[in-house]
Amino acid sequence: MKIKGIDCAVPLTAEKARAMAAAGMKFVCRYLVPVSMEWKRLTRVEAEAITAAGMQVVSVFQRGNNDAAGGAANGTRDGKAALQEAKLIRQPEGTAIYFAVDYDAQPKDYAAMEAYLRAAAKELPGYSVGVYGSYAVVEEMAKRGACKHFWQTYAWSRGKLSKAANIYQYQNGQELAGHTVDYNDALGGEGWWNTKLPAVEKTVNKFDTESAEEVIAILGSVWMASDNDPGVREAAHYAANALRDAVGIPK
Known part of the structure; x- marks a missing residue:
């Protein structure tokens, strides 16, 4: 069964x-996106609303359609902006975080595109x-190892779907719940x-009885070799009993 989702430009309310x-x-x-593009900008409040509704969030950065063709300089600029927004x-x-190549990119653009992503x-x-783009973009960037995630659009893909x-x-430009969306x-x-918040794993007591008895025996030797020092004997006695309690050994 396929997992269905959407992308949309306009922010979602909780409803x-x-x-x-x-x-x-x-x-x-x-x-x-930067605050100058607030009309389509993802906020923490929206991310919380999406999560509360039981859905996951996918982040994509996009200023214009062909910024990746600008190479490393644009990649540095957009990477910094994306980090600021992500934080x-x-x-x-x-x-x-995906970066959009939202046009029919040609082979002459591939080197600049790789430099942009890196x-x-x-x-x-x-x-x-990650990169968003056509079949050719996904295939080429995957082959070059330019990024780790690939979001392919059917546009400009001529019916092909990359294994990457x-x-x-x-499907683009559909209406769902009164909102214009693309289907994915x-x-x-x-x-x-x-x-x-990530689940906190409970600490499990994995100290077995046999190991506990070995430690208790060592504490007994400490007690015997203490030359009747009351402080040492009391500490050894307390530690041994605490260990017995922890693993369920009768006193």
């Missing part, structure tokens, strides 16, 4: 997020970089995230 989830959506791709909304490290990655310690794709955008399938390794 809209719940409606998307009720329609079967499991993730939402939203924009990390502002508290996106967890270890998750992905430069962006240098500015994003702790995060994984982690997300596949298959999750294919694994998406790098998405949510605002839930």
Whole structure:
């Protein structure tokens, strides 16, 4: 069963997020952009609303359609901006930030595109970089090892789907819950995230009885060799009894 999701330019309210989830959506791709593009900017409040609705967040950075063709200089600029936004909304490290190549990129652009992605990655310690683009873009950037995650659009892809794709955008400009959205399938390794705190693993007592008895025997030797020092004897006695209590050995 495919995992369905959407991407959209306009922010979701809590009500809209719940409606998307009720329609079967499991993730939402939203924009990390500077405050000058506030009309489509992902905020912490929106990320929390998406999470509360039971969906995951996918982060994508995009100023213009073809910034990646500007090479390393643009990658450095956009990587720094993406990091600032990711930290502002508290996106967890270890998750992905995609950079959009939103045009029919040609082979002459590939070297600059690779330089763009690598430069962006240098500015994003702790995060994984991905690219959004056509089949050809995904295939070429995967072959070059330019980034770790791949979000393919059907646009300019001429009916092909890359085996490297982690997300596949298959339909644009649809209406869902009164919102204009694009439909996507999750294919694994998406790098998405949510605002839930990570679960804290309880400490498990793995000290077995046999090991405890060995330590208690050592404490007994300390007690015997203490030359009747009351402080040493009391400490050894206390430690031995505490260990017995911890593993359930009768006193």
